[in-house]
Amino acid sequence: MIETRALRYEYPSGPTLSFDDVDVRQGGTLLLRGNSGAGKSTWLALAAGMLTPKAGEIVIAGQPLSRLSRGARDAWRARTVGFLPQKLHLSDALTVERNLALAFYAAGVPENRVTLTRALGLLGVAELAGRRPSQLSGGQAQRVALARTILMEPRVILADEPTASLDDETALTGLKLLENCAFQCNATLVIATHDRRVQKALPKATVYQIGRAAAAAWSDTLP
Amino acid sequence: MKTVALAFRYLWSRPLQALLNLLMLTLGLASITFVLLASEQIDRAFQRDLAGIDLVVGAKGSPMQLILAGVFHIDVPPGNISLQDAQELRKHPQVAQLIPLSMGDTFRGFRIVGTTVDYLEHYKMAFAQGQAWVRPMEAVLGAQVARSTGMVLGDTFVGSHGLGGGGGHDHGENLYRIKGVLAPCGCVADRLILTATESVWQVHEKAPMPVAAPMPDAAGDTHEAHAAQEPPREITMALITYKSPLAAATLPRWVNSSTRMQAAAPALEVSRLLRLLGVGSEVLRGVGAVLLFTAALSVFIALWNAVRERREDLAMLRMLGATPTKVAALLLSEALWLALLASVLGLAAGHGLTALVGYMLEAQHSLPISGRIWVPAEAWIPVAAVGVATLAALIPSVTAYRIDVAQLLNAR
Secondary structure (H helix, E strand, C coil): CEEEEEEEEECCCCCEEEECCEEECCCCEEEEECCCCCCHHHHHHHHCCCCCCCEEEEEECCEEHHHCCHHHHHHHHHHHEEEECCCCCCCCCCCHHHHHHHHHHHHCCCCCHHHHHHHHHHCCCHHHCCCCHHHCCHHHHHHHHHHHHHCCCCCEEEEECCCCCCCHHHHHHHHHHHHHHHHHHCCEEEEEECCHHHHHHCCCCEEEECCHHHHHHHHHHCC | CCHHHHHHHHHCCCHHHHHHHHHHHHHHHHHHHHHHHHHHHHHHHHHHHHCCCCEEEEECCCHHHHHHHHHHCCCCCCCCEEHHHHHHHHCCCCEEEEEEEEEEEEECCEEEEEECCHHHHHCCCCEEEECCCCCCCEEEECHHHHHHHCCCCCCEECCEECCCCCCCCECCCCCEEEEEEECCCCCHHHHEEEEEHHHHHHHHHHCCCCCCCCCCCCCCCCCCCCHHHCCCCEECEEEEEECCCCHHHHHHHHHHHHCCEEEECHHHHHHHHHHHHHHHHHHHHHHHHHHHHHHHHHHHHHHHHHHHHCHHHHHHHHHCCCCHHHHHHHHHHHHHHHHHHHHHHHHHHHHHHHHHHHHHHHHCCCCCCCCCCCCHHHHHHHHHHHHHHHHHHHHHHHHHHCCCHHHHHHCC
8 A cells, every 4th residue: 555665865955864665555554653853754745745755666555656747746645645744734714614625625626515524523523613723622623633634535644743742631532533534534544653652552553663774874974 | 615715715814904905905096096087087078178179269368268268168268359350250261160259257156158059059069958049138057057056947047247256246137047958068068157149248238337446356357348338349259160170270370460369279278288287197197106006015015924824824735735836826816806806996986086076176166077987998907906916926926836845744
């Protein structure tokens, strides 16, 4: 489902990151572990087609990303990838419902109110549809963001530090919801985290330590 | 959700800022609309009043004054000419038509002009009620006079002496009877009370000479009352049409050099006048342009801030799969919404302002200006608005287009 081969990324003004190869099956869960700055977010951005690797290949659901033009990658991302960023990026100019509708807008597909209501219902926040994001609690906001992530029924859900700055109980609930959502969509779930609680909560997940190859690359650049 | 709908929501997510920008753009567009409307209508009024009059002949003095008094009725005439001189001029081989005008009295600020029915025919005036005068002391009211005084067919009135309005004595024993009311023409005849030349003679020949020295009549004690006590009779001026355009080369010079009268060519004087007025409308246009530029700057700042404030929103849209073009189009649409709303409001405000000025001018019996007409040049208002908004949105849109999604998501 997700395969990477000899993946390398070079920052415009910085070091080159090399990543070990990854192979995750459809519906599986992958934990990207590593310290801050190890390259977890970069890996997620590469997998979402938001960054272009310097070398190597990413194949997701049989689609090699290097074969897609920039525009095609945007369209592909809209249909295939659900991205849950660490900072939730809910727009306060819009209501919760309109924030979700942005996913339809970005994908360029007609708005489907049934899907929208179902996604909010699945995460137990249907009654918040008319509120502004600033009126929500942290947990509510995360549920709303998650509802937006799964709205287009993605094949892959990429979550960046979903438990950061959450207490144990909320973190656990959040992870269960994430796992449940991925299960409902039969999506492959990738969670980038340095939080040890995540591994405990998802014992069956494949763990991929980021930083070994990256660290090696770092040392390559030193004299 | 369409881009335009989303842009509208984003625009009004900061209502105060949106309103201020809208106000700025609207003010700029409204002032330009006003200048367009006013200058076009003044131009048209001049053209309409001038139609077919090749030459104005009157007493020696300022030619501009002669035109303003004789054609537009907004100045006092320089003096009188003898009827005999005018009659001789009528016989000149290059004169096709000569319409005499006799002025000197007003009724409630509206001028009473003695002339022949040729004047009505010349301006192709239609009657709303009644008909032209047949005998002396019968009068025809212009549309604005009728509306403003509320007089109707059969009513009588007396003129007051002088063109200044309200300064002179009444010609109490000489009653004018209203014989007809003209349909509105949007020209000078709307503001005139027309009667036979003989009426003016009759009023002033019977008028008692003031016992004491007459009050100096600042507005122009020009009429023939004092001279008319003994013949020969006088008129104030004459409007002339040429038999052929060639007359323009010789007739004015002949009148000026060989008679006691002065000839003034309206086309020449009006273009001189419009050049003088032109400075005023250039200034107004300049002010409008400055307003518009300020508005553009404010829209630019607003959009620039919007990009900064909404960097994350825009990056999030990219993350959700929106193309860079779509994100840039979103910002551009916001600017276009402002342009559209400002065009509508600016045109409405411009017409409102013109109507207000027109109302004030009408109260002063001056130029007819209406807020209800549209001029073709107004089509440029939305074009200017869209141009300004697009220009202001250009840099913010490009910035939005180039937003680096990954970098933003990495930011904690």
